[in-house]
Every structure is written in C-alpha cells, then in structure tokens.
Amino acid sequence: MAKPIDFYFDFSSPYGYLASTQIDDLAKRHKRDVAWHPFLLGAAFKVTGQKPLVEQPLRGAYHAHDFMRSARLLGVPFRLPEKFPFFGLAASRAFYWLGGGDKAKQLAKSVFHAAFGEARDVTPIPAVAALARDLGVEGLEQGIELPETKEKLRVVTDQAIAEGIFGSPFFVVDGEAFWGHDRLAQVDRWLATGGW
Amino acid sequence: MAKPIDFYFDFSSPYGYLASTQIDDLAKRHKRDVAWHPFLLGAAFKVTGQKPLVEQPLRGAYHAHDFMRSARLLGVPFRLPEKFPFFGLAASRAFYWLGGGDKAKQLAKSVFHAAFGEARDVTPIPAVAALARDLGVEGLEQGIELPETKEKLRVVTDQAIAEGIFGSPFFVVDGEAFWGHDRLAQVDRWLATGGW
Secondary structure (H helix, E strand, O other): OOOOEEEEEOOOOHHHHHHHOOHHHHHHHOOOOEEEEEOOHHHHHHHHOOOOHHHOOOHHHHHHHHHHHHHHHHOOOOOOOOOOOOOOHHHHHHHHHOOOOHHHHHHHHHHHHHHHHOOOOOOOHHHHHHHHHHOOOOOHHHHOOOHHHHHHHHHHHHHHHHOOOOOOOEEEEOOEEEEOHHHHHHHHHHHHHOOO | OOOOEEEEEOOOOHHHHHHHOOHHHHHHHOOOOEEEEEOOHHHHHHHHOOOOHHHOOOHHHHHHHHHHHHHHHHOOOOOOOOOOOOOOHHHHHHHHHOOOOHHHHHHHHHHHHHHHHOOOOOOOHHHHHHHHHHOOOOOHHHHOOOHHHHHHHHHHHHHHHHOOOOOOOEEEEOOEEEEOHHHHHHHHHHHHHOOO
C-alpha cells in the first residue's frame, strides 16, 4: 500500500470537520490510509498573521453562511457551537495520548461530531473525557496531562508549521500540499492520476 | 433570460484570471450572462485586514505553487509577472470607461492574458492603452482620466465592499455569494439546481 495521506486539522475548524467526514472514504477509493494530525492552528496564525475567520470583518459573515451551505451540499449535519472559535487543546492532546491510531481517530470523529454536528462545547476536559468513555477509554484526564502527551502535540504543531502548513484542513499527498476542504476534488484527482 | 451572474475581480488576482477563463462558458451552459465588475481589492483588504497572498508567510509559498497547479489543471497558460502583486487601476478604469459591455470584457480578457498568460506588466497606462489599440480602441489615456470614469470605479468598489465582497474572484448568483475560483463547481451546481 502506498504512503498514507497526511490530514492536518484543528478541532475548532468547521472546514476541518467537513473534510474529516470525507477524507477516509476518499482515500479508501485509492487504496490509501490517512494519517490524521490535529495541531494548534493558532500557532500557525501567529506566523501568518491570520485571525479566525469569523473574527474577520466581511469574511466572517460569508464563512458563517458558507459553513452551512457546504455542509448541506455534503449532507453532513452542521450547527456552529455557541462558543466559537474554541480551543481544541484537550481533544488534540487526547488524540496523541491515544497514539494516533484507530481509537484516536474514533475519538477525533466523535469530538468533531459533538462540536459541529451537535453544537456542543468540547473545550472542557470533562467533555472530551465523556466522549472517550463512550468509546471505552478511561483515564483521559490524567493521560492528557502527561509531559510526553503535551510534548507530542507541541512537536506536531511545530513540524507542521515548519513544513508550511498554515490552515485547516490541510492535506499532503506524496509531498504535494492541498489546503481547504474545497480542494478535496483536486486531492481525489491527484490520487487518481499521480499529478498533472 | 434570467439575471446575469455578477463576477467581481481585481486585475492583480491570479485566481481572478483563472476564473475569467471559465465563467462565461459556465454561465452560457445555464443560459446566463455574466456582468464583470473589476474593483480595487486593496480597498476591501483595508476593511478585512488582509494582505496580498504572496506577502503572507507560509501562505505565499503555497499559493505561488497553487496558482501554477490550478492553471495546469484548467489547461490555461500561467506565468506570474515579475512585479506582483501589481496595481490594476488603469485597466479597471479603462473597463468602466468602455462601459462594461462586450468591448470592455474583451479588454479585460486581454489585460488578464497579458498579465498572467505572458507575465507582462499591465500597471502602466501605455501598456493598457496598447492592448486597447489592438482591439481598435483609441483615446484610452484620456478616457481613464475623466472624472466620471474615476468615480465609477470608486462607486463599484465601495458598493462591492458594502455588499460583503472581500476577495477575488467573487460571484453572486441570484443573491447567493461564492468566493474563490475553486467554488466554480458550486456555482455550476447552484445554477443547475437553484440551490440546495
């Protein structure tokens, strides 16, 4: 099997959520795995000088509308949580504490669905811990406080920025970078053709 | 015939150029006209706090690559001019001096092709005047200095911003706003279905 597709996202990213509902199936059609990499987009914003979309004049109103419209097009439930943008620190650390494999992906999907499918607040540690318990995972509260867990998220975030990753979602396919859920059609084509 | 599609762009926008090569044909498939509206994106950036893409850390390198890749996918020639971003003031004023109809569109296409198809500098008035002469249009140097010409561009730019238009290209289809050349597939679908 060829190299996995790298999928970078921030838990507070609506377009990251939309992409998360598509990328595994898309990859599977090309017999690829997907390596999920939650990171802290705020650290990248410090480099690029960006602010969260909804805090930007004009752009904010457009994107609030576009989140819904894009979700409807995909047939994916979408409700913006009251507290938005939020800080996905606990969920991101939990992902790496779980090792980044299938269980971690399940939790990530569960967090995304709670946040943007059901408009729930997933910032508090107990909220993420409850989602983990639904998947049979205990001890998240302690796990995400481990120094190695915290360090892992820091390293992933720093490396992502060093590799030029500045947005969410962001995909890397055999060294080729694609930014935005609206580039999934290009990712699909790149996988089918090997590039153009 | 139903309402025309509004197509807003800045002449210095590579994605605006790419969209300009697609939008008329796309609209024609749905029996629609396209009303082209060059405006000064810099005025919108003052409101949104954005800077030109290539001046932004991390984002600049990605987009320089993505311009080329997106152009190749469309089969459209693309070379970034040495002076970029540039100021499309003369071309924008010329468009409105020509009244915004077919001749103005021809000139706009010619300017875009010179700038991004051939990497020529289209900022100087004589450069735009030469392109106009190739279309049989004389007197551009004087026409773009007319107070009513200057005022028209000012009004279009102010109205665009007042309507929430903050990027290039930007489309409005029956009141529905779409930002980015990568939303053309959504524009196409919206026209086909009347929305979703």
